[in-house]
Amino acid sequence: MQGQIKLYKKLLIIIIPVIVLILFFEVRARGLENGFTLKKKVIENKISDINILILGSSHGYFSINPDILNHNSVNLAYYSQDLYYDNLLFEKYKNNLKNLKCIIVSVSYFSLWYDLNEAHEKWRKYFYKEYFNLPARSSYSLSDYTDIKTYSFAFLYRIENTLLGMINPKMFSFGTKMNSLGWNTDTTGNVLDSTEATILRGKERVEFTNTLVIRKNFESNISILGNFAKYLKENNIKLVFVTTPVSFAYAKYIDKNIYIEFTEKAGSFADGKDVFYLNYFYDKRFCMTDYYDYDHLKGSGANLFSRILKDTLENLKITDKQ
Numbered sequence: 001m002q003g004q005i006k007l008y009k010k011l012l013i014i015i016i017p018v019i020v021l022i023l024f025f026e027v028r029a030r031g032l033e034n035g036f037t038l039k040k041k042v043i044e045n046k047i048s049d050i051n052i053l054i055l056g057s058s059h060g061y062f063s064i065n066p067d068i069l070n071h072n073s074v075n076l077a078y079y080s081q082d083l084y085y086d087n088l089l090f091e092k093y094k095n096n097l098k099n100l101k102c103i104i105v106s107v108s109y110f111s112l113w114y115d116l117n118e119a120h121e122k123w124r125k126y127f128y129k130e131y132f133n134l135p136a137r138s139s140y141s142l143s144d145y146t147d148i149k150t151y152s153f154a155f156l157y158r159i160e161n162t163l164l165g166m167i168n169p170k171m172f173s174f175g176t177k178m179n180s181l182g183w184n185t186d187t188t189g190n191v192l193d194s195t196e197a198t199i200l201r202g203k204e205r206v207e208f209t210n211t212l213v214i215r216k217n218f219e220s221n222i223s224i225l226g227n228f229a230k231y232l233k234e235n236n237i238k239l240v241f242v243t244t245p246v247s248f249a250y251a252k253y254i255d256k257n258i259y260i261e262f263t264e265k266a267g268s269f270a271d272g273k274d275v276f277y278l279n280y281f282y283d284k285r286f287c288m289t290d291y292y293d294y295d296h297l298k299g300s301g302a303n304l305f306s307r308i309l310k311d312t313l314e315n316l317k318i319t320d321k322q
Helices: 001-033 034-045 056-065 083-096 125-132 143-145 153-157 158-168 195-210 216-232 255-270 298-313
Strands: 052-055 073-075 102-106 239-244 275-279
Touching: 001 153, 001 158, 034 073, 034 125, 052 083, 056 102, 056 298, 073 158, 083 102, 083 125, 083 216, 125 153, 153 158, 153 255, 216 239, 255 275
Parallel strands: 052 073, 052 102, 102 239, 239 275
Antiparallel strands: none
């Protein structure tokens, strides 16, 4: 018996410091600044002044510069964000958006069938829960419950990255390259050209995107958009769906049936008065050097697109000229 007690004591001597160390890393990990904490600060610091709110996935995050749109614009679009989280973010803040006049939602080739909870970056749902208190779209699966990253940001970041952030927060970059209005500033990207190899890699990108198109999600996403449009119309807030440009190396390989279906459905919400759909998918004013990758604009391309979008919004009298 005494031998067992000694063994337990030795185990405790080993286990307790390990637990304390893990808890220490976890507390510090949750205190590190990341893209979600920055997005939260962006909207909450400016919420009473916002006239235009930008939502959507990384296409809206990369492509729409609020500085150029002006009108007290804020970009709340983000990597892999789906329509479900677009809607929840608006629901969370709508009562405090006292001066909101227009919402821009980027809708992409895959958006109407996309569910973050079923995508390879589904771990992002833990951040929406942690920082915005937004529930996941569906219940956690067995794999979620058995995955330590469900409970631990230290493991989600990886211990070495957490340690790096503790030593020097400036060396820790987890989606934090954005300006004070929430627009992406990580604009270096790859150098794209028109070589055969580059174009073929565009095909690989489309093949990946096609994996995000899950048919069973269509009706629920359409319902989200319909309810969204109805609420905004009833509250005299303009809604603009925007499809951002893609490179010809990407456009060349898309499934035309998916493209037709998504543009027709997005367009069906538009009435030219309260709800609008602006489609720049094939816009030829952009060349390969304007792109961060095959379907995201980089800084120069995004600024050009933002100027085009600003002019269009003003010409359609969605926003006032400035």
